[in-house]
Every structure is written in C-alpha cells, then in structure tokens.
Amino acid sequence: MRLGVMGGTFDPIHHGHLVAASEVQSRFALDEVVFVPTGQPWQKADRYVSPAEDRYLMTVIATASNPRFTVSRVDIDRAGPTYTIDTLRDIRAERPDDELFFITGADALAEILSWKDAEQLWELAHFIGVTRPGHELSDKGLPEQRVTLQEVPAMAISSTDCRARVADGEPVWYLVPDGVVQYINKYRLYAGPHADPRDDT
Ligand code: ATP
Ligand code: MG
Numbered sequence: 001m002r003l004g005v006m007g008g009t010f011d012p013i014h015h016g017h018l019v020a021a022s023e024v025q026s027r028f029a030l031d032e033v034v035f036v037p038t039g040q041p042w043q044k045a046d047r048y049v050s051p052a053e054d055r056y057l058m059t060v061i062a063t064a065s066n067p068r069f070t071v072s073r074v075d076i077d078r079a080g081p082t083y084t085i086d087t088l089r090d091i092r093a094e095r096p097d098d099e100l101f102f103i104t105g106a107d108a109l110a111e112i113l114s115w116k117d118a119e120q121l122w123e124l125a126h127f128i129g130v131t132r133p134g135h136e137l138s139d140k141g142l143p144e145q146r147v148t149l150q151e152v153p154a155m156a157i158s159s160t161d162c163r164a165r166v167a168d169g170e171p172v173w174y175l176v177p178d179g180v181v182q183y184i185n186k187y188r189l190y191a192g193p194h195a196d197p198r199d200d201t
Pocket of ligand 1: 007008009010011015016017020103104105106107108109130131132133152155156157158159160161
C-alpha cells in the first residue's frame with residue numbers, strides 16, 4: 001500500500017488540510033491518507049493547545065466521509081512532545097509493508113529540513129511539500145530523491161485564523177467542515193479564558 005501521512009496540530013482541522021491531503025492522495029495514487037494529530041505539549045508551550053482528545057475527535061469528524069482518509073492516535077498516545085521521526089517510526093511499525101509519503105505544508109517543510117536528524121527522516125518516508133498561501137515553497141537544498149513539491153489549490157485558511165474568528169464571534173462556516181463547526185460550538189472551544197487566538201505558532 002501507498003500510505004500518506006498527514007501530521008498536524010489540527011486545532012482545529014480545516015479545509016486547507018483536507019484539500020492538501022486530497023490533492024496529494026490523487027496525484028500520488030495513495031491508497032490511504034492517515035491524519036496524525038500531534039500529542040499534547042507537556043511543557044507550557046507559547047500558546048494554549050486544545051486537549052488532544054478534542055483535536056482527535058474533530059479530525060475524525062472531518063475525515064469520516066472520505067473512504068481513503070483515516071486517523072491515527074500514535075502521537076496523542078505517546079508521552080512527551082511529538083517529533084516527526086517518532087511518528088514515522090510508529091506508523092512504519094504498524095504498517096511494515098507500506099510505502100510512506102509524509103505530507104507537509106511549505107512552512108512545516110522548512111522547519112523539518114533544519115533538523116539535525118533529517119537524514120534519518122528521508123529513509124523512512126518520501127516527503128511531499130505542498131504549497132500554502134503566504135509561505136514560499138522553495139526547493140533550495142532539498143534531497144531530490146526524497147522530497148517532491150506539489151501545488152495544491154490555494155486555500156488561505158489557518159487554524160490560527162479559525163481560532164481568532166471563533167473568539168471574536170465571527171463565523172468559521174465553510175472554512176472548516178460543518179461537523180467541526182458544531183463540535184467547536186458544542187464544547188465551546190476557542191472562546192474560553194485559555195483562548196489566545198492570535199498567537200500564530
Ligand atoms: P496553526 O495556525 O495553529 O499553526 P495550521 O493552520 O498551520 O495551524 P497545522 O495543524 O499547524 O495547521 O498544520 C498541519 C499541516 O498542514 C502543516 O504541514 C501545514 O503546513 C499544513 N497546512 C495547514 N494549512 C494549510 C493550507 N491552507 N494549505 C496547505 N497546507 C496547509
Ligand atoms: Mg501551523
């Protein structure tokens with residue numbers, strides 16, 4: 001099987017994530033794309049992150065209707081901060097025969113490339129960097145064999161903006177799936193005392 005792996009905080013998951021995953025699934029003929037919400041930062045991060053269980057459930061709701069999309073708990077069930085190397089090792093252990101394609105936005109790709117252990121990442125998966133409005137997708141210094149850049153339909157949506165909108169009482173309809181709008185309202189996410197929605201981290 002050709003397996004896409006889409007990691008993210010998904011706080012909340014939005015249509016930018018879903019379009020990127022769908023486009024890569026089609027272009028690279030992936031059998032499945034597994035969404036992997038990150039674990040809860042155990043140190044006080046620079047912004048409040050919603051509980052892992054809420055982010056996991058919103059990801060399940062958002063992907064439920066697509067037969068090729070699934071969700072994994074590997075990162076939220078592992079203690080400590082999430083590192084992509086651990087995500088890929090855990091997925092590989094569960095699916096030893098699958099070929100892995102890690103899907104990531106231009107901003108996250110730049111970050112991954114700066115890591116010391118990047119060499120080990122290239123051995124575990126092929127990396128697909130997708131375009132994202134406001135972020136350059138440059139191929140400077142990318143190992144050509146292991147990284148492919150892919151244009152996806154431009155969706156100027158970020159979770160940071162979605163959180164800010166909810167906190168300001170503005171709509172997030174059509175930025176996130178309907179079920180996610182309802183989940184946010186039902187559990188009053190992003191509107192409480194923890195909300196620090198303008199912190200773009
Ligand atoms: P935040 O604003 O809280 O950082 P985010 O919108 O960047 O949230 P993440 O969960 O951080 O969402 O992103 C997960 C992955 O999806 C990252 O690789 C990111 O680059 C990618 N991504 C996020 N939004 C888009 C988008 N609109 N188009 C393409 N890729 C995206
Ligand atoms: Mg981000």
